[in-house]
Amino acid sequence: MRNPIMKEELAKRYDPNDFEKRIYDFWLSRGDFTPDPESKEPSYSIVIPPPNVTGRLHIGHALVNTLIDIIIRWKRMSGFNTLWVPGTDHAGIATQMVVERELAKEGISRLELGREKFVAKVWEWKESHGDQIQEQLQRLGASADWTRSRFTLDEGLSRAVRHVFVRLYHDGLIYRDLALVNWCPQCLTAISDIEVEYRERNGKLWSIDYPVAGSDRILTVATTRPETMLGDTALAVHPDDERYKDLIGREAILPIANRRIPIIADPILVDPEFGTGVVKVTPAHDKSDYEAGLRNHLPQLQVIGEDGRMTAAAGADFVGLDRREARKSVLAKLEEARLLRATKEYVNSVGVHGKCDTDIEPMISRQWFVKIEPLAKPAIEAVRNGTIEIIPDSWESTYFNWMENIHDWTISRQLWWGHRIPAYYCANEHVIVSESDPASCPECGSAEIRRETDVLDTWFSSALWPFSTMGWPDDTPDLRTFYPTSVLVTGFDILFFWVARMIMMGLRFTGRAPFKHVFLHGLVRDELGQKMSKTKGNVIDPLDVIDEFGADAVRFTLAVVSYGRDIPLAKSRMQGYSAFANKIWNASRFALMHVDTELADAKPIDYKELRTVERWILSRLNDATRSVNKALAAYRFDEAANTLYQFFWHELCDWYVEMVKPVLLGKHGDEAEANKVRRVLLEMLDRSLRLLHPFMPFITEEIWQKLGAGGGAVIHAKYPVADDSMDDADAERMIAATQAMITAIRNARAERGFTPKERFKLYIKTASDPEAAFFAEHTYLLADLARLDAVIVNATAPADAPHDVVAGYEIAIELPAKVVTKEQIERTQREIEKSRKELDGLEAKLGNEQFVRNAPASVVEQARARVAELRARIEKLGQQ
RNA sequence: AGGCGCUUAGCUCAGUCGGUAGAGCAUCACCUUCACACGGUGGGGGUCAUCGGUUCGAGUCCGAUAGCGCCUACCA
Numbered sequence: 001m002r003n004p005i006m007k008e009e010l011a012k013r014y015d016p017n018d019f020e021k022r023i024y025d026f027w028l029s030r031g032d033f034t035p036d037p038e039s040k041e042p043s044y045s046i047v048i049p050p051p052n053v054t055g056r057l058h059i060g061h062a063l064v065n066t067l068i069d070i071i072i073r074w075k076r077m078s079g080f081n082t083l084w085v086p087g088t089d090h091a092g093i094a095t096q097m098v099v100e101r102e103l104a105k106e107g108i109s110r111l112e113l114g115r116e117k118f119v120a121k122v123w124e125w126k127e128s129h130g131d132q133i134q135e136q137l138q139r140l141g142a143s144a145d146w147t148r149s150r151f152t153l154d155e156g157l158s159r160a161v162r163h164v165f166v167r168l169y170h171d172g173l174i175y176r177d178l179a180l181v182n183w184c185p186q187c188l189t190a191i192s193d194i195e196v197e198y199r200e201r202n203g204k205l206w207s208i209d210y211p212v213a214g215s216d217r218i219l220t221v222a223t224t225r226p227e228t229m230l231g232d233t234a235l236a237v238h239p240d241d242e243r244y245k246d247l248i249g250r251e252a253i254l255p256i257a258n259r260r261i262p263i264i265a266d267p268i269l270v271d272p273e274f275g276t277g278v279v280k281v282t283p284a285h286d287k288s289d290y291e292a293g294l295r296n297h298l299p300q301l302q303v304i305g306e307d308g309r310m311t312a313a314a315g316a317d318f319v320g321l322d323r324r325e326a327r328k329s330v331l332a333k334l335e336e337a338r339l340l341r342a343t344k345e346y347v348n349s350v351g352v353h354g355k356c357d358t359d360i361e362p363m364i365s366r367q368w369f370v371k372i373e374p375l376a377k378p379a380i381e382a383v384r385n386g387t388i389e390i391i392p393d394s395w396e397s398t399y400f401n402w403m404e405n406i407h408d409w410t411i412s413r414q415l416w417w418g419h420r421i422p423a424y425y426c427a428n429e430h431v432i433v434s435e436s437d438p439a440s441c442p443e444c445g446s447a448e449i450r451r452e453t454d455v456l457d458t459w460f461s462s463a464l465w466p467f468s469t470m471g472w473p474d475d476t477p478d479l480r481t482f483y484p485t486s487v488l489v490t491g492f493d494i495l496f497f498w499v500a501r502m503i504m505m506g507l508r509f510t511g512r513a514p515f516k517h518v519f520l521h522g523l524v525r526d527e528l529g530q531k532m533s534k535t536k537g538n539v540i541d542p543l544d545v546i547d548e549f550g551a552d553a554v555r556f557t558l559a560v561v562s563y564g565r566d567i568p569l570a571k572s573r574m575q576g577y578s579a580f581a582n583k584i585w586n587a588s589r590f591a592l593m594h595v596d597t598e599l600a601d602a603k604p605i606d607y608k609e610l611r612t613v614e615r616w617i618l619s620r621l622n623d624a625t626r627s628v629n630k631a632l633a634a635y636r637f638d639e640a641a642n643t644l645y646q647f648f649w650h651e652l653c654d655w656y657v658e659m660v661k662p663v664l665l666g667k668h669g670d671e672a673e674a675n676k677v678r679r680v681l682l683e684m685l686d687r688s689l690r691l692l693h694p695f696m697p698f699i700t701e702e703i704w705q706k707l708g709a710g711g712g713a714v715i716h717a718k719y720p721v722a723d724d725s726m727d728d729a730d731a732e733r734m735i736a737a738t739q740a741m742i743t744a745i746r747n748a749r750a751e752r753g754f755t756p757k758e759r760f761k762l763y764i765k766t767a768s769d770p771e772a773a774f775f776a777e778h779t780y781l782l783a784d785l786a787r788l789d790a791v792i793v794n795a796t797a798p799a800d801a802p803h804d805v806v807a808g809y810e811i812a813i814e815l816p817a818k819v820v821t822k823e824q825i826e827r828t829q830r831e832i833e834k835s836r837k838e839l840d841g842l843e844a845k846l847g848n849e850q851f852v853r854n855a856p857a858s859v860v861e862q863a864r865a866r867v868a869e870l871r872a873r874i875e876k877l878g879q880q
Numbered sequence: 881a882g883g884c885g886c887u888u889a890g891c892u893c894a895g896u897c898g899g900u901a902g903a904g905c906a907u908c909a910c911c912u913u914c915a916c917a918c919g920g921u922g923g924g925g926g927u928c929a930u931c932g933g934u935u936c937g938a939g940u941c942c943g944a945u946a947g948c949g950c951c952u953a954c955c956a
Contacts, residue, residue, distance in 0.1 A: 014918080198953095205956085222956050236956090270956085279956045288954085348955055394884070398951065401883065405952080492951095527892070560904080561893085565885070565950075568892055572905065579918040590915035638894075642903070657915080665914080743922085750910065750922040838900070850936040859899050859937095866900075 014585035016550025044080035057136035062542035077719035086144035160468035183363035185308030231303035239265035418455030463501035527570035552696035553578035626722035763797035803876035
């Protein structure tokens with residue numbers, strides 16, 4: 001029974017646009033991506049790294065989702081009850097920024113709209129644009145279960161977020177405190193430490209003189225941020241620094257402000273070797289100064305406000321000025337007072353907010369934090385004891401290094417789009433943290449309750465993704481069946497942002513690691529290894545290349561290049577793999593025009609009855625099958641894909657198909673032999689398509705439907721596994737020898753300038769009768785592929801025919817008389833030279849007693865055999 | 881500053897247990913043969929960054945050096 005949705009015949013030309021959409025709809029209509037709830041098979045599950053809901057598919061998404069889909073399809077075909085949970089992330093700041101930008105086009109600002117209306121606008125935006133990325137993933141062939149798609153702001157997920165927040169708060173792991181945080185004056189929100197990106201910048205280092213009060217001494221201080229001096233509340237020196245020891249405890253006069261500030265000793269803040277050994281201390285605007293301020297009980301004077309403008313505390317001359325203007329103004333005033341001593345060029349790294357590229361302002365602010373150490377400890381242990389395995393394992397040391405030096409996590413954001421923190425304040429400022437909205441304050445009974453306005457860091461909800469998507473905190477069938485998930489596939493760039501936090505939260509709230517393996521892939525670059533960016537114009541848009549080359553070629557390319565930290569990607573590679581798809585297409589057309597698909601329903605292949613050629617190709621296929629399964633189990637998508645490419649094109653197409661043509665075209669053998677060949681050819685196509693399916697799902701499904709699959713689909717066909725009984729070393733050896741002879745003859749033909757029409761005679765010498773019989777039997781094969789008119793076994797060749805030794809067999813090629821050119825002589829001499837060099841090396845090796853004594857017997861034996869072959873070869877070649 | 885990684889053909893990269901250096905692309909020559917010119921056949925191209933060590937034997941293991949990249953922390 002053929003499926004009616006499929007076209008009967010393969011089109012002449014491979015055109016992915018003709019069938020990819022149709023095939024995807026076919027799978028969707030059958031519900032092929034949804035696991036069977038009744039299944040007794042072992043489960044296998046993956047959750048998608050949720051892309052930004054307003055995002056558009058970029059090449060990084062294409063990579064990670066291709067890799068996930070390869071694993072999912074492989075496992076599904078390998079008998080697992082397989083689930084891939086898709087979904088999207090609300091992506092707090094990023095989404096808010098996108099919508100704000102859209103509104104700005106209409107001249108509307110978020111602030112004038114108000115919180116409620118703005119959030120409603122974002123939801124509108126989400127509803128109209130949110131499915132775009134899922135449709136794009138479908139074009140890639142993603143076999144995710146769309147019926148289970150989740151969004152981090154869904155009701156269920158929101159409940160999980162709230163539940164986790166409340167529990168962590170009551171366990172003392174979430175607290176609210178006044179602390180120095182990273183503040184983005186552009187986005188007007190605090191961000192966490194890891195959201196700060198550091199950029200190298202050419203700046204200046206200014207030296208400012210601070211007069212010591214009641215003395216004519218001057219302390220010179222270097223700074224990269226002179227405007228912060230307005231907030232200085234001390235100068236610090238090292239307690240052991242002899243130069244300044246006597247000044248400790250005295251006061252300096254802060255220039256411009258003319259405030260007196262203490263001169264303190266702080267061994268942690270001050271490195272006496274650096275600069276002048278005197279440091280200005282600005283506790284409200286610098287991280288290490290903040291800590292020094294706490295140690296020394298210094299006042300915190302905020303001179304820069306949340307909007308990046310100077311506060312009243314900065315003084316009347318500066319209030320309201322932007323940070324940058326304030327810097328110029330401060331420098332001018334210092335210059336005027338002749339207190340600016342020197343300026344030098346200086347390269348330092350400046351913290352910026354990655355999302356908007358604005359310089360971060362360290363700021364003292366009341367925020368919510370997660371006390372991270374108690375969560376990190378078990379997460380470290382889980383990786384250390386192997387409960388979770390990070391692949392490649394080189395990332396484990398990075399993971400440990402970060403987790404062991406981790407700082408508390410700032411989770412509150414002064415945004416509108418996100419999970420609003422479930423904390424409430426009563427009229428008396430009592431804090432109530434609760435899963436449901438409280439009616440009155442449990443402490444004082446006040447009914448005047450207002451909710452916290454801050455929302456949570458997006459990554460807080462992402463951290464719960466592996467179990468929140470499955471219905472947690474309820475005990476659901478999905479949770480029981482598919483949690484913990486099997487592997488997490490993602491880029492190494494979000495190891496800290498996401499992976500580490502999922503491990504911490506998963507262990508804390510489910511008592512189990514959220515996944516067994518973490519596979520970290522590299523980052524896609526252009527062919528020169530540069531980051532892709534719109535400004536550089538080197539972006540490869542996955543949707544464009546899918547249009548151009550087809551999803552299968554794009555997927556195959558991504559699989560092949562996937563290994564390594566950086567993944568250089570060029571369109572030319574996709575073109576190359578679309579040629580491979582074309583090859584698959586045409587080889588299948590060839591097979592289908594010679595093979596009756598009814599054969600598949602006939603009795604299984606009897607391996608003992610097969611010819612050597614068929615036993616050989618089955619053995620080679622088995623070898624490829626073994627390699628592919630092994631490579632996939634190790635997440636070596638590149639090896640798996642290369643193995644299939646190599647096998648299908650260069651063994652199956654280049655050799656096997658050519659070898660069976662004489663039989664299929666009726667030039668050799670009888671109908672019974674042809675039928676055996678047809679049966680095996682069909683088997684090869686069937687198995688190859690199944691092996692290729694996870695990588696190239698569309699083309700394999702389209703063709704496989706033509707094999708008379710009884711209404712089935714390759715997506716649910718069984719993935720081939722290696723079968724030792726298919727291995728055949730003898731067949732491999734004899735066919736390899738045959739191939740080597742054919743190559744040698746083709747080579748001789750090309751080198752001597754003969755056309756394909758001119759026929760030769762081949763003489764072969766064998767050492768045994770079975771070998772002689774083999775070559776006699778396969779004369780047609782040699783004759784057809786090497787264009788010979790005779791193959792003569794174990795007879796004396798004419799002395800003037802070129803002799804050689806190939807695969808251990810002495811051969812001679814009798815060719816029509818032709819002038820021997822200088823090039824041929826030189827080439828033969830080069831061959832002899834090469835062989836002699838290798839021979840000399842080997843003989844020296846074998847002459848070394850220690851080699852013979854210490855090396856394994858097989859290695860010595862191999863060397864001896866090679867020596868014999870080389871000697872014979874040199875002799876034969878020399879005769880010419 | 882600390883940590884991690886990389887250096888192999890013109891380009892981009894594989895290379896398992898230490899045992900005769902591989903692939904794709906590019907390049908050159910020949911071939912429009914009845915699945916495919918998105919094709920076939922054959923060829924050329926490498927001091928495996930450098931130096932030293934271990935070993936019978938090193939692209940592979942160890943140490944150092946140089947160059948490049950990334951991460952983390954800090955940078956008055």
